Amino acid sequence: MPFLGGSSALGGTIDEKRAEAARLQTQIDVQAERIAALDRQFDSARDKAGQADAAVSQARAQLTEADQRMAQIGVRLSSAAVEAYVQGSSVSFLEQLATTDGKDLSVRTQYFKTTASGQRDALDALKSAREDLSLKRSRLEQAQQSARSAASAVDGQLEAVAKAESNQRNSLARVNGELGQLLREEQARRSAEALRVAQAAAAARAGAAARAAVRVSTPSASASAGTAEVSPGHTPPGGLWTCIRQRESSGNYRSGGGGAYQFRPETWESLGGTGRAEDADPATQDAMAMRLQQRSGWSQWTTARGCGAG
Structure with a gap:
C-alpha cells in the first residue's frame, strides 16, 4: 500500500x-x-x-x-x-x-x-x-x-x-x-x-526466533550447498523472511518443490513467474515472496506464525 x-x-x-x-x-x-x-x-x-x-x-x-x-x-x-x-x-x-x-x-x-x-x-x-x-x-x-x-x-x-x-x-x-x-x-x-510498525515489530521478533533456531539446528549438506548459491552482491531479506526460508527449505533456494519459499506452481505462475520456482535466482524468489505477502498476507506460509507473524 x-x-x-x-x-x-x-x-x-x-x-x-x-x-x-x-x-x-x-x-x-x-x-x-x-x-x-x-x-x-x-x-x-x-x-x-x-x-x-x-x-x-x-x-x-x-x-x-x-x-x-x-x-x-x-x-x-x-x-x-x-x-x-x-x-x-x-x-x-x-x-x-x-x-x-x-x-x-x-x-x-x-x-x-x-x-x-x-x-x-x-x-x-x-x-x-x-x-x-x-x-x-x-x-x-x-x-x-x-x-x-x-x-x-x-x-x-x-x-x-x-x-x-x-x-x-x-x-x-x-x-x-x-x-x-x-x-x-x-x-x-x-x-x-x-502495518509498517507491526511488520517491523514482527520482523524483529522473527529475527530473534530465527537466530535462536539457527543456533539449535544443524544444517544439512544440501542446505549448505543451497545457501552458498546466493548471488554475489544480493542480500536476502532478513528478519521474518530469514525464519520462513529456514523453516520452509532450510534456506535452500534450489530446494525442490518451490525453492526457498516453497512456492506452489500455480502460485508462482499467478505472480508472473516462469518455469520452476527453484530454478529462479534468489533475488527473483525473494521479490516474488514479498509480492505474494503484499497480495495475500502471511497466511501463504504455514510456518510464518511460528516465526512471529501476526
Missing part, C-alpha cells in the same frame, strides 16, 4: 475542506431563510394583485352598467321629445281649443316637461357617477399594475436566490466529496503506517 504523505500537510488540507464545507452550509442556511421570507412576500403580493384584479373587474362592470343606463335614459328622452313635439305641433292650438276645454293639452304638455326634466336630472346624475367610476377605475388599474409589478419583482428575487442556493449546494456536494476522499487517504496512510 503506497504511503500517502505527512499527516500535518494532509491534515491541514482536511481542515481547510471542513472549514469550506461549514462556510457553504452557513450560506445555504441563510439563503434558505431568504427563500422562506421571499415566499411569504410573493404570496402577499400575489394576493394583493388578485384583489386589485377583482376590484378593476368590478369597476369595469359598474362602468358598463352606467353606460347602459345612460343609453336607456337617452333613448327615453329622445322618445319623449319626439312625442312632445308631435303632440304640440300636429294639432293647432285653435283646434285644441275648439275640441277641448284646454285642460288636456296643458296637462299633457306639463307631463312631458316634467318627465323630460326628471330624465335629464337622472342622466346628469349618471354622468357624474360615470365620471367618478371612470376615475376610480383608473386608480384601481394603477394599483393593479403596481401589485403585479411588485409580485413580478419578488418572483425575480426568489428565482435568483433559489439559483444561488442551488449553486451553493452543488459546491457543497463537491467539497464534501473532496473531503471524503482526503479522509479515506488519511485513513489509508494511518493504516499503512500501523
Whole structure:
C-alpha cells in the first residue's frame, strides 16, 4: 500500500475542506431563510394583485352598467321629445281649443316637461357617477399594475436566490466529496503506517526466533550447498523472511518443490513467474515472496506464525 504523505500537510488540507464545507452550509442556511421570507412576500403580493384584479373587474362592470343606463335614459328622452313635439305641433292650438276645454293639452304638455326634466336630472346624475367610476377605475388599474409589478419583482428575487442556493449546494456536494476522499487517504496512510510498525515489530521478533533456531539446528549438506548459491552482491531479506526460508527449505533456494519459499506452481505462475520456482535466482524468489505477502498476507506460509507473524 503506497504511503500517502505527512499527516500535518494532509491534515491541514482536511481542515481547510471542513472549514469550506461549514462556510457553504452557513450560506445555504441563510439563503434558505431568504427563500422562506421571499415566499411569504410573493404570496402577499400575489394576493394583493388578485384583489386589485377583482376590484378593476368590478369597476369595469359598474362602468358598463352606467353606460347602459345612460343609453336607456337617452333613448327615453329622445322618445319623449319626439312625442312632445308631435303632440304640440300636429294639432293647432285653435283646434285644441275648439275640441277641448284646454285642460288636456296643458296637462299633457306639463307631463312631458316634467318627465323630460326628471330624465335629464337622472342622466346628469349618471354622468357624474360615470365620471367618478371612470376615475376610480383608473386608480384601481394603477394599483393593479403596481401589485403585479411588485409580485413580478419578488418572483425575480426568489428565482435568483433559489439559483444561488442551488449553486451553493452543488459546491457543497463537491467539497464534501473532496473531503471524503482526503479522509479515506488519511485513513489509508494511518493504516499503512500501523502495518509498517507491526511488520517491523514482527520482523524483529522473527529475527530473534530465527537466530535462536539457527543456533539449535544443524544444517544439512544440501542446505549448505543451497545457501552458498546466493548471488554475489544480493542480500536476502532478513528478519521474518530469514525464519520462513529456514523453516520452509532450510534456506535452500534450489530446494525442490518451490525453492526457498516453497512456492506452489500455480502460485508462482499467478505472480508472473516462469518455469520452476527453484530454478529462479534468489533475488527473483525473494521479490516474488514479498509480492505474494503484499497480495495475500502471511497466511501463504504455514510456518510464518511460528516465526512471529501476526
